[in-house]
Amino acid sequence: MxxxxxxxxxxxxxxxxxxxxxxxxxxxxxxxxxxxxxxxxxxxxxxxxxxxxxxxxxxxxxxxxxxxxxxxxxxxxxxxxxxxxxxxxxxxxxITEAAASTAMYLGYKYSVVTTLDRTVPLIEDRLKLAGLDARCASVRASGLTVLELDQDRAATTRGIVDQAENAVCSDRAEVICLGCGGMAGLDEEITAKTGVPVVDGVxxxxxxxxxxxxLGLHTSKTRTYRQPRPKTIRGWPFER
Amino acid sequence: MxxxxxxxxxxxxxxxxxxxxxxxxxxxxxxxxxxxxxxxxxxxxxxxxxxxxxxxxxxxxxxxxxxxxxxxxxxxxxxxxxxxxxxxxxxxxxITEAAASTAMYLGYKYSVVTTLDRTVPLIEDRLKLAGLDARCASVRASGLTVLELDQDRAATTRGIVDQAENAVCSDRAEVICLGCGGMAGLDEEITAKTGVPVVDGVxxxxxxxxxxxxLGLHTSKTRTYRQPRPKTIRGWPFER
Amino acid sequence: MxxxxxxxxxxxxxxxxxxxxxxxxxxxxxxxxxxxxxxxxxxxxxxxxxxxxxxxxxxxxxxxxxxxxxxxxxxxxxxxxxxxxxxxxxxxxxITEAAASTAMYLGYKYSVVTTLDRTVPLIEDRLKLAGLDARCASVRASGLTVLELDQDRAATTRGIVDQAENAVCSDRAEVICLGCGGMAGLDEEITAKTGVPVVDGVxxxxxxxxxxxxLGLHTSKTRTYRQPRPKTIRGWPFER
Amino acid sequence: MxxxxxxxxxxxxxxxxxxxxxxxxxxxxxxxxxxxxxxxxxxxxxxxxxxxxxxxxxxxxxxxxxxxxxxxxxxxxxxxxxxxxxxxxxxxxxITEAAASTAMYLGYKYSVVTTLDRTVPLIEDRLKLAGLDARCASVRASGLTVLELDQDRAATTRGIVDQAENAVCSDRAEVICLGCGGMAGLDEEITAKTGVPVVDGVxxxxxxxxxxxxLGLHTSKTRTYRQPRPKTIRGWPFER
Amino acid sequence: MxxxxxxxxxxxxxxxxxxxxxxxxxxxxxxxxxxxxxxxxxxxxxxxxxxxxxxxxxxxxxxxxxxxxxxxxxxxxxxxxxxxxxxxxxxxxxITEAAASTAMYLGYKYSVVTTLDRTVPLIEDRLKLAGLDARCASVRASGLTVLELDQDRAATTRGIVDQAENAVCSDRAEVICLGCGGMAGLDEEITAKTGVPVVDGVxxxxxxxxxxxxLGLHTSKTRTYRQPRPKTIRGWPFER
Amino acid sequence: MxxxxxxxxxxxxxxxxxxxxxxxxxxxxxxxxxxxxxxxxxxxxxxxxxxxxxxxxxxxxxxxxxxxxxxxxxxxxxxxxxxxxxxxxxxxxxITEAAASTAMYLGYKYSVVTTLDRTVPLIEDRLKLAGLDARCASVRASGLTVLELDQDRAATTRGIVDQAENAVCSDRAEVICLGCGGMAGLDEEITAKTGVPVVDGVxxxxxxxxxxxxLGLHTSKTRTYRQPRPKTIRGWPFER
CATH class of the missing domain: 3.40.50.12500 (Rossmann fold)
Incomplete structure (x- = not known):
């Protein structure tokens, strides 16, 4: 496939x-x-x-x-x-939902560690709409920007691991979700330091x-995710 | 202003x-x-x-x-x-939020009457994220499309009023919010038929x-709604 | 009017x-x-x-x-x-509800700063019944009594501002509601110190x-807020 | 005692x-x-x-x-x-809370049957504030006034029993709370007709x-239910 | 009886x-x-x-x-x-539910103090299923095992009282539930130290x-708690 | 594996x-x-x-x-x-959780169709504890026992399909979960009749x-799902 x-x-x-x-x-x-x-x-x-x-x-x-x-x-x-x-x-x-639904099979509560503080509410909102927030212990920000993640690997690891430890100790998380595509590869270090499983969303x-x-399953087309009705779309990028 | x-x-x-x-x-x-x-x-x-x-x-x-x-x-x-x-x-x-927060001053529960069934989840989601869903009795669809609302005024009124009556009688709504910009002007008829106040979102x-x-109030810029960070935007329609 | x-x-x-x-x-x-x-x-x-x-x-x-x-x-x-x-x-x-519904237009979460610790549950209860609690980050008490608010303006300001700062930094509030009629006039100082908008309930x-x-709107009289049924009221102050 | x-x-x-x-x-x-x-x-x-x-x-x-x-x-x-x-x-x-907390020992969900439709929100609000609403299947009104309850016993019984049956069959209640002091004595008839236990609040x-x-227990005086502070009360009916 | x-x-x-x-x-x-x-x-x-x-x-x-x-x-x-x-x-x-429903008559919020950290989620889950969690401020662990409770009474008391104090001061509990059958008898010391009522579950x-x-009440047999259907049970301890 | x-x-x-x-x-x-x-x-x-x-x-x-x-x-x-x-x-x-978390990728709300009415609360409770209930539209019972499912395939199909249709039309489900291991194989008929995807838990x-x-993931052993402490187990079936 x-x-x-x-x-x-x-x-x-x-x-x-x-x-x-x-x-x-x-x-x-x-x-x-x-x-x-x-x-x-x-x-x-x-x-x-x-x-x-x-x-x-x-x-x-x-x-x-x-x-x-x-x-x-x-x-x-x-x-x-x-x-x-x-x-x-x-x-x-x-990937937000995939990480959460996977984490929920592994522990009682999970936390997300993400980049900037300002993105925390976006993640919280997506989890709430997805109905996957009940077992979310916290969404924590490392303060690093998305593009900084790749620049100083040591600082990145330290920032993420610190928040993961806080999540486990203070928020009672038992699983950590890496809250940014750019964090892939950090799982081993975090697991080594916190002892909890780490889920990469991708x-x-x-x-x-x-x-x-x-499983042969498709998106339900019965109501919410029905194909858009044919209508005039003006301007790029979907003109028709 | x-x-x-x-x-x-x-x-x-x-x-x-x-x-x-x-x-x-x-x-x-x-x-x-x-x-x-x-x-x-x-x-x-x-x-x-x-x-x-x-x-x-x-x-x-x-x-x-x-x-x-x-x-x-x-x-x-x-x-x-x-x-x-x-x-x-x-x-x-x-306007979704303005209608809801206004309706909540007028009755114990409110309902929204909107156009197509497929838009009900969008409204429910926006009310949930806005934290204005606790007193929402229901979001009901009339089955009319946005553009049909203006074409046959009698059918429109009938469709909307029917759902408003169901909301008041079955869902225990005490206020009705008109769930589409195109419904303005229907308030009087609905109030006449259901006896409850009707709120137009616009x-x-x-x-x-x-x-x-x-009140001299502005959007809080402390975290979530901070100005976007300066960065390269490629292509349509905000290139910089 | x-x-x-x-x-x-x-x-x-x-x-x-x-x-x-x-x-x-x-x-x-x-x-x-x-x-x-x-x-x-x-x-x-x-x-x-x-x-x-x-x-x-x-x-x-x-x-x-x-x-x-x-x-x-x-x-x-x-x-x-x-x-x-x-x-x-x-x-x-x-005014509890007016402050909350106004604050919700300005930031992701709001906090209330009030007087005595013992009044916190009353405010929480009113917000819960009003269905305006979902985006309330916290209700915090300054420890000042209502009547003390006017006596030592400097101490009052300090007490309120301290709690407002805690709300913004620890509870992630992005807007502050002044939780007592007697606090009017403190907005400017709090905004100056915390950088977030301040809403006075009155x-x-x-x-x-x-x-x-x-908008020509009245309280819905269809069920909950119907006029009381005519009946014998004994004793002052509503005897009839 | x-x-x-x-x-x-x-x-x-x-x-x-x-x-x-x-x-x-x-x-x-x-x-x-x-x-x-x-x-x-x-x-x-x-x-x-x-x-x-x-x-x-x-x-x-x-x-x-x-x-x-x-x-x-x-x-x-x-x-x-x-x-x-x-x-x-x-x-x-x-008695609202006593009936609910008692009913919760007897079945998965309970319903309340009360008098007038307008009192339903009052009961719902009290159960919500008491934190006893999660297992409340419904609050249903018989349409009888408090004073009518005693006047026509047959009609009263019929009205209450009808709503109790609806609660059991449609709302999945497994216990019925009698939602008015004046309903005492109806338990046997309701149990006979619906087969579920009936709780009288008094x-x-x-x-x-x-x-x-x-158990030697008293109301906690640590915060919310502390004795009112000594202060001037003017006029009726608690002047001091 | x-x-x-x-x-x-x-x-x-x-x-x-x-x-x-x-x-x-x-x-x-x-x-x-x-x-x-x-x-x-x-x-x-x-x-x-x-x-x-x-x-x-x-x-x-x-x-x-x-x-x-x-x-x-x-x-x-x-x-x-x-x-x-x-x-x-x-x-x-x-006894988990009896302690909680009793505590709820005495204060705005209650906390449970229990033994090991690993049992906290079990208690939280039972309170959630019982619908008695809305007014639970926290479930706190003393770190003592069930069998240690009886071995060093002074250490036990200190461990429990410390958590009770944290619950009252940090979590705003107004009542403490003793979260283990083996804690009976500690109420007086805790009340003496924290000033709040203590509920023993047994x-x-x-x-x-x-x-x-x-009250002559029995478990409702209408649906959830109906007698098990007669069927083949294999093996001890319920063979039939 | x-x-x-x-x-x-x-x-x-x-x-x-x-x-x-x-x-x-x-x-x-x-x-x-x-x-x-x-x-x-x-x-x-x-x-x-x-x-x-x-x-x-x-x-x-x-x-x-x-x-x-x-x-x-x-x-x-x-x-x-x-x-x-x-x-x-x-x-x-x-399988209850696997069906639910899978269904949530396919539609806005899902329903479960199960066997006897008495098992509905068990499923609701498990979904609540798993934190997968927010998007559950309903749990519906066909009235068939587990063992009847295999005896009369036509009656079984009819019973399940009827409830699935009710779930889609009345409860706004967009996906159906088959709420019993014994229902495997019914997906095609239900999808044919209701047009929505069907998820088999197994x-x-x-x-x-x-x-x-x-993904190399294991159950988190940090708190809730830690290995049981070594202790005396008496009698059947885990004596040690």
Whole structure:
């Protein structure tokens, strides 16, 4: 099967990193296609950028020329998943939700460690709408920006591990979700320091997407995620 | 003061109707500027169209050349309000929330009557995120599309009034919110038939916006609605 | 229009201060009438005093001899609003709710800073019943009594500002509501120190009341706030 | 021990009936003193009357000349319990809460059957504040007034039993609470018709009050229910 | 009447201590029969042991040869109460729930102080399912094991009192529930140190059980707690 | 990898059917071992039987002589999953939760269709504790017993499909979960009649278990699901 893994920002290097993570857990017969939006911000850290990403992701996916079996939206706490679900029949998996639903199989409560403080409410809102917030102990910010994550690996690790330890000790988390696509690869260090399992959203989403495809399941088209009604759309990028 | 009232769809006639409603309740010294997005769908009835509208509204407002004191996003249950709040210092008022917070002063529970069944979850989600859902008795759909609302006034009235009556009798609503900008003007008939107060979101939003301006209040810039960080935006429609 | 602003305690000086605050934001054509209950406590800081105030406010309002368009109950976290709504057709606005619904337009979460620790549960209960608690980050007590607020302005300011800072930093509040009529005038200092918007309940309530009147809306009389059934009332103050 | 059972309305015959119910379940060494408020409405069916009752009950209890060990507030869904808790050290038991907490030992969900539709929200609010609403399947109104309950016993029984059956069949209630002091004595007929246990609030409250006394427990005076601070109370009915 | 008080572990000395506590509050005409499970763990501090206890308690109660009027399951936060309710007609009272429902009559919020950290989620889950969690301020662990409670009384008292103080000061608890059958007798010291009422679950449960019996109430057999359907049970301990 | 799929009842034919379903979706390199408890009821339809099954499942799994990588507890709405998590390091997947978390990727709300009315609260409770209830529209009972499901396939299909249609039309479900291991194979007929995706819990659980194993994730041993402390266990079936 082929799974599209769509980055939410326009930084190609992050798309590559995300696709690599996806490939590292994908089944042998799964092809991972990493997509970068054609427009939008170099990193997504707030509502303005996230709404722009929502449209850019929909544009990128719907102009992809080959067939595919599932789509992963690889942004943590971002807008847009419901729109993709309307446009497509194949399953759409958001990494925020995949990380949470995976974590819930492993411990009583989980926490998310993310980048900037300002993105905490976006993640909280997405978890609430997804109905996956009841067992979320906390969403904690490391204070690092998305693009800083790659620049100083030692500082990044320290920042993330510190918040993970706080989550385990103070918030009673028993599992940690890495709240940004750019954090992949930190699991081992965090598990080593905190002793709790660490879930990477992209990796989790690949297994969820493959599972839905193998089960032969599609998005329900009965009400909320019905195909948009045919109507006049004015202006780029969806003119018709 | 000047208040921008932004339609979420590209139908100019609806912008006019919405602006007229706004003017009918605005104070004498308030100027209402009705804005139509430059791109997007002729009517917004689902997530795909709503995400597109979120971006189109942000684009339209941030390119408006004159000063203004507040912005009203005149779509019921639509995405985007949080993005505008990041981009602007002046208050941003969503008509979904204005209708709900107004209704809550008038009765124990309120219901929303909207257009298509598929938009019910969007409204429920927006009310939940706004924290205004605890006293919402129900969101009911009339089955009419946004654009049909204007075509057969008698059928429209009947459809809306039927659902309002169900909300009052079966769901125990004591106030009705009109869940679409295009329903303005139906209040009197509904009140006549059900005996309960009816709140139009656009009218309510004008009074909320004026109130916030008169109180000298601005959007909090301390965390969630902070101005987006300066960064490279590629392509349409916010390149910088 | 004429709006009655009813103090909940019997201290005339507080009624004056509250009415002054109300007048400072009222429209030019709005007359503010400040009312002091004829019986009750000199300050209201708990349930016993608050229940007494509920009756005293109803007695005072229903014996007011002139016509009026709306009533503001100017006590934070007090009982009684629902009783007034039964007795009157005009809108009734509680300052606890007006502050909260106003704050919710300005930030993701708000906190209330109030007087004594013992009044915190009263405020929490009123917000819960009003369905306005979902985005309340915390209700914090300064430890000052209502009557102390006016005696040592420097200590008052320090006490309130300290709690406001705790609310912003520890509880993630993005807006502060002043949780006592006697705190009016502190907004500027708190905003200066915390950088977040500050909402005064009395000022907010005036704009809500004016809005409801301008929209031509009345309390729903369909079920909960129906006029009391005619029956024998024994003893003062409502004998009939 | 002596338990005061305070009626919330001024109808002496109802006080007698309530006290009789209380005596029928009280222990041999428990004295039940039935108290009637000195002022207020002949029946309490809404917020105005209920707030008046809250004060009248506090006045009546605090002027009772003999010692007592506990107080039962014998009105369903009424205001005032928290005020009594401030004024007294001995336990205060509200029949709404006693019925609910008793019912929760007997089945998965319970329903309340009450008098007029307008009192449903009062009961719902009291259960919500008491934190006893999570297992409440429904609060249903028979449409009978408090005073009609005694007039036509056959009609009363039919009205109550009909709603109890609806609660069991449609709302999945497994226990019924009688939502009015005046309904005592109907349990057997309802159990006969619906097959589920029926809880009378007054009877339940007597056992709760006796239990608290036997356990040597008093109201916590650490914060919320602390004695009111000494201050000037002006006028009726608590001048000091 | 006769009440069975069933320990959840196999330590006879704890059964004796629990039965003694029960006898100290039981009415003169109530006989307390303390039962020890025939199999299971010497102390129950987690899910594995608790599920085993659930079955052992059901086995022990259903093989008790004499008649009885009510059953108390004397384990804090343990599984099994719903199973007993299916098997029996007489009331079944869980001490976790009895402590909570009793505490709720005495203060605005209560906390539970228990043994090991790992049992906190079990107690939280039981309170949530019982619908008694809304007013629970916290469940705190002293770090002592069940069997340590009796070994060093001074250390036990210190550990429990420390957490009780934290609950009152930091979590705003106004009442403390002793979260383990083995803590009976600590109430006086805790009340002396914290000033708040302390509820022992076993003592509370005795008064609840007696109350239900005196009210003539039985478990509802209409749906959830219906007698198990006759069917083949293979193997010990319930073969039939 | 090897996955143990444990039936909760003692009916070997059901174990076979469940294992067949599991095998039909398992990866080529996954071995499914179907286990039948050595004691317990022939079908599990209530709390007594379910608690017995909890222990029987733990006994069966911990005496399994070969290595394995994950365990699936194949009972809908049954007790016991937390106990297994304490005893094992490998992932434990409950089919109730696997069905729900899978369904939540496919539609806005899901419903469960189960067997007897009496099992509805068990499923509701498990979903609540799992934190997967927020998007559950309803749990509906077909009225068929577990063992009847296989006897009259036409009646079974009709009963299940009827409730599925009610869930979609009345409760606004967009996905249906088959609420009993014995319902596997009905998906196609239900999808054909209702047009919505149908999730079988056993099939979903296999993909979840495989995913967790492939991701290298284990149950968190930091607090709640820590290995039971070494202690004396008396008697059946875990003596040590």
């Amino acid at each position: 082929r799974i599209l893994v769509v980055n939410v920002n326009t930084t190609e290097a992050m798309t590559e990193a995300i696709a690599d993570t996806a490939r590292s857990v994908a089944s042998a017969d799964t092809e991972i296609a990493g997509l970068t939006p054609e427009f939008g911000a170099e990193s997504v850290e707030g509502n303005f950028e996230s709404y722009l990403a929502a449209v850019a992701v929909m544009q990128r996916v719907t102009t992809y020329p080959e067939p595919y079996d599932a789509v992963i939206q690889a942004g943590y706490g971002e807008h847009g998943r419901e729109g993709l679900q309307e446009l497509l029949d194949v399953p759409v998996v958001d 990796a989790a989403a690949v297994t969820v997407a493959e599972s839905l495809v193998r | 000047r208040i921008l009232v932004v339609n979420v769809n590209t139908t100019e006639a609806m912008t006019e109707a919405i602006a007229d409603t706004a003017r009918s309740v605005a104070s004498a010294d308030t100027e209402i500027a009705g804005l139509t997005p430059e791109f997007g769908a002729e009517s917004v009835e689902g997530n795909f169209e709503s995400y597109l509208a979120a971006v189109a509204v942000m684009q339209r407002v941030t390119t408006y050349p004159e000063p203004y004191d507040a912005v009203i996003q005149a779509g019921y249950g639509e995405h985007g309000r949080e993005g505008l709040q990041e981009l602007l210092d002046v208050p941003v008022v969503d 009218a309510a939003a004008v009074t909320v916006a004026e109130s916030l301006v008169r | 004429r709006i009655l602003v009813v103090n909940v305690n019997t201290t005339e000086a507080m009624t004056e201060a509250i009415a002054d605050t109300a007048r400072s934001v009222a429209s030019a054509d709005t007359e503010i009438a400040g009312l002091t209950p004829e019986f009750g406590a000199e300050s209201v800081e708990g349930n016993f005093e608050s229940y007494l105030a509920a009756v005293a406010v109803m007695q005072r309002v229903t014996t007011y001899p002139e016509p009026y368009d709306a009533v503001i109950q100017a006590g934070y976290g007090e009982h009684g609003r629902e009783g007034l709504q039964e007795l009157l057709d005009v809108p009734v606005v509680d 000022a907010a309530a005036v704009t809500v009341a004016e809005s409801l009147v301008r | 002596r338990i005061l059972v305070v009626n919330v309305n001024t109808t002496e015959a109802m006080t007698e009936a309530i006290a009789d119910t209380a005596r029928s379940v009280a222990s041999a060494d428990t004295e039940i003193a039935g108290l009637t408020p000195e002022f207020g409405a002949e029946s309490v069916e809404g917020n105005f009357e209920s707030y008046l009752a809250a004060v009248a009950v506090m006045q009546r209890v605090t002027t009772y000349p003999e010692p007592y060990d506990a107080v039962i507030q014998a009105g369903y869904g009424e205001h005032g319990r928290e005020g009594l808790q401030e004024l007294l050290d001995v336990p205060v038991v509200d 009877a339940a409250a007597v056992t709760v009050a006796e239990s608290l006394v036997r | 006769r009440i069975l008080v069933v320990n959840v572990n196999t330590t006879e000395a704890m059964t004796e201590a629990i039965a003694d506590t029960a006898r100290s509050v039981a009415s003169a005409d109530t006989e307390i029969a303390g039962l020890t499970p025939e199999f299971g763990a010497e102390s129950v501090e987690g899910n594995f042991e608790s599920y085993l206890a659930a079955v052992a308690v059901m086995q022990r109660v259903t093989t008790y040869p004499e008649p009885y009027d009510a059953v108390i399951q004397a384990g804090y936060g343990e599984h099994g109460r719903e199973g007993l309710q299916e098997l029996l007609d007489v009331p079944v009272v869980d 003592a509370a449960a005795v008064t609840v059980a007696e109350s239900l019996v005196r | 090897r996955i143990l799929v444990v039936n909760v009842n003692t009916t070997e034919a059901m174990t076979e059917a469940i294992a067949d379903t599991a095998r039909s979706v398992a990866s080529a390199d996954t071995e499914i071992a179907g286990l039948t408890p050595e004691f317990g009821a022939e079908s599990v339809e209530g709390n007594f039987e379910s608690y017995l099954a909890a222990v029987a499942v733990m006994q069966r799994v911990t005496t399994y002589p070969e290595p394995y990588d994950a365990v699936i507890q194949a009972g809908y709405g049954e007790h016991g999953r937390e106990g297994l998590q304490e005893l094992l390091d490998v992932p434990v997947v409950d 099939a979903a659980a296999v993909t979840v278990a495989e995913s967790l194993v492939r």
